[in-house]
Amino acid sequence: MSDKVYAISKVVGTSKKSIEDAIDNAISTASKSINNLDWFEVKETRGYIDNNKVAYYQVSLELGFRYEK
Amino acid sequence: MSDKVYAISKVVGTSKKSIEDAIDNAISTASKSINNLDWFEVKETRGYIDNNKVAYYQVSLELGFRYEK
Amino acid sequence: MSDKVYAISKVVGTSKKSIEDAIDNAISTASKSINNLDWFEVKETRGYIDNNKVAYYQVSLELGFRYEK
Amino acid sequence: MSDKVYAISKVVGTSKKSIEDAIDNAISTASKSINNLDWFEVKETRGYIDNNKVAYYQVSLELGFRYEK
Amino acid sequence: MSDKVYAISKVVGTSKKSIEDAIDNAISTASKSINNLDWFEVKETRGYIDNNKVAYYQVSLELGFRYEK
Amino acid sequence: MSDKVYAISKVVGTSKKSIEDAIDNAISTASKSINNLDWFEVKETRGYIDNNKVAYYQVSLELGFRYEK
Amino acid sequence: MSDKVYAISKVVGTSKKSIEDAIDNAISTASKSINNLDWFEVKETRGYIDNNKVAYYQVSLELGFRYEK
Amino acid sequence: MSDKVYAISKVVGTSKKSIEDAIDNAISTASKSINNLDWFEVKETRGYIDNNKVAYYQVSLELGFRYEK
Amino acid sequence: MSDKVYAISKVVGTSKKSIEDAIDNAISTASKSINNLDWFEVKETRGYIDNNKVAYYQVSLELGFRYEK
Amino acid sequence: MSDKVYAISKVVGTSKKSIEDAIDNAISTASKSINNLDWFEVKETRGYIDNNKVAYYQVSLELGFRYEK
Amino acid sequence: MSDKVYAISKVVGTSKKSIEDAIDNAISTASKSINNLDWFEVKETRGYIDNNKVAYYQVSLELGFRYEK
Amino acid sequence: MSDKVYAISKVVGTSKKSIEDAIDNAISTASKSINNLDWFEVKETRGYIDNNKVAYYQVSLELGFRYEK
Structure with missing residues (x-):
């Protein structure tokens, strides 16, 4: 698995319900423009x-994700 | 909204149930003596x-709150 | 309660459900080998x-726990 | 000057003009309720x-200020 | 205003004049490629x-900005 | 003991004698205006x-102290 | 050289060989999508x-790089 | 002295008297189960x-200590 | 892979040669008393x-390692 | 430009006017005893x-400066 | 007292007796080569x-000290 | 070995080859003006x-070094 390269993006998720829901919202929205989270x-x-x-x-x-080749 | 001034108080909330509930308890108790949280x-x-x-x-x-005038 | 000595161990709990459940899993597993958590x-x-x-x-x-005597 | 005791309050000043002006606004507003800044x-x-x-x-x-006696 | 998601980009602004001017330069340049700062x-x-x-x-x-839909 | 809420105040104690004496002075002075330290x-x-x-x-x-009810 | 603006991206390089080689891999891969590193x-x-x-x-x-004009 | 390996344990000492006495209590208690502190x-x-x-x-x-061979 | 629990130990490796060699020495020595690094x-x-x-x-x-069952 | 060595000194500048002026005062005074700032x-x-x-x-x-040869 | 410039040196004092004595030793030794501590x-x-x-x-x-003129 | 006093200087070494070589260059250059590193x-x-x-x-x-007497 070595020699792969990853990028890290910083995002802020919000939610009225819980900390976990805010994390889910951040990941769900980011996944529309970032592959391989x-x-x-x-x-x-x-x-x-x-x-x-x-x-x-x-x-x-x-958020860490693998660079597309 | 500029030129307002805010104060910050540090509190510790506790709960048997969850991290979110401890946050709620801290805010609820603090709101009895602090306005404009x-x-x-x-x-x-x-x-x-x-x-x-x-x-x-x-x-x-x-906890951040606006100074009363 | 003074003059007691405590040790601190670092553990990582995981869970599919929530942050609180990951904390529970860490404590539950650690408690099998550490007394007095x-x-x-x-x-x-x-x-x-x-x-x-x-x-x-x-x-x-x-995780903080009291030294056994 | 020793054996004095000071308290520290955390405030947030805002300004449209500059960082220094935001500091001034914070101190000016806090001074209405805190003596001896x-x-x-x-x-x-x-x-x-x-x-x-x-x-x-x-x-x-x-903000550091001397305790009133 | 909840359930929105924001992204955060890190930039470095420079200026011969002042810290505030360096901040302005960073925001002005970033705004050419980032909306909703x-x-x-x-x-x-x-x-x-x-x-x-x-x-x-x-x-x-x-720099924090709202994700485009 | 759960569901209690605590507040935290920051103070600076001074002493000519020792670090411990500066801590004592801070607590002693703060206790005149704060209960339940x-x-x-x-x-x-x-x-x-x-x-x-x-x-x-x-x-x-x-300094941590319990909120008065 | 003033009034230039730079962006900063965070990446993770990996290598079986050494820390320096992991840095090289990160820079080499990032340079395919980022100019002016x-x-x-x-x-x-x-x-x-x-x-x-x-x-x-x-x-x-x-990784710091100059904004393209 | 090179190529030795050390382990680090985290402990908490307590004392009614002083910071130094709390350090002594931590070391004294830890030394009952850890050699080569x-x-x-x-x-x-x-x-x-x-x-x-x-x-x-x-x-x-x-607390740092040498690994037993 | 979820619901596993890991422990973390802190060690210090030394080497006359390089940073990487000091890491190798730490891992090699720790592996004699810790499984599943x-x-x-x-x-x-x-x-x-x-x-x-x-x-x-x-x-x-x-050093992170899986708890033995 | 590689293989040069730099030293770093810590100084505190003061000013009645602004943060930037305090920085200027620190650099101006330090430059009397340090070359190559x-x-x-x-x-x-x-x-x-x-x-x-x-x-x-x-x-x-x-403050960073090049070692004189 | 403004517009003065201070320098900061880092030193390590040691003592068999106490933390305060180690601080005294550091200051006493440093004062032989640094004025205006x-x-x-x-x-x-x-x-x-x-x-x-x-x-x-x-x-x-x-250790902070005023620059000699 | 107690009651000795050490000073700490901050330096930046550079190298085209490796992190270790940059450390060597920093120490080698600093040793021309600092004894007892x-x-x-x-x-x-x-x-x-x-x-x-x-x-x-x-x-x-x-870099830590013993004060000359």
């Missing part, structure tokens, strides 16, 4: 508050 | 273990 | 992607 | 973009 | 020195 | 030098 | 182990 | 507060 | 100097 | 507050 | 272990 | 790219 790493977890409740989560991710 | 950022996620299970999550947050 | 701290949250969905979460934890 | 430290410099220009700077600061 | 965060501030004066500032930024 | 974490240890000796230590701490 | 910075050095030997090195790099 | 590095200094005084210090250390 | 991550690269030359490299690694 | 990197931006205004900025820099 | 900041606290006791503390400090 | 720690590994190949490595090091 392979792994992710959570870099920051934030969110906005409205009326004293979480309005939505914002999870920033690094 | 606007955003949060997760800084650390910890927890205590009892009988080889998670007893409760402890999530430390920075 | 007391606390955890999440250090990194990653995961693998398969077919544009999260295949599984990988959550690395520090 | 003594020093600051810039922790993050961010901003919002509108129409491909900086709409305003957001500078987060730690 | 929304926020920036300063990651590093450096520069080159010539004849014992600042020759130019180099400010590295993360 | 529960834990601390040392964030930075600095000091001023006078006549080639330590004039006083400055220890910055995060 | 100018500098790199090593961010992480990892690798996989097979049969108690390094199977391959994984070196993540930030 | 060689160096330490302080990673975090925390503590618990009781009745507005330090109840005990908690000092987390990395 | 899977990955490594370089955390620090240091070394000792003797007579104005590198006497030996010291590379500290985190 | 080549680059700088801002490490911390702080300042003192007097009468609820910025009294002066303190900008700590790393 | 003004402040210090502890960056790392380490030490060597001999016979399961602390042989000596190693405290690395940044 | 004792250890190094790699802080950053960067480099310049020319014609899609590594033109030279730049390795920044902290």
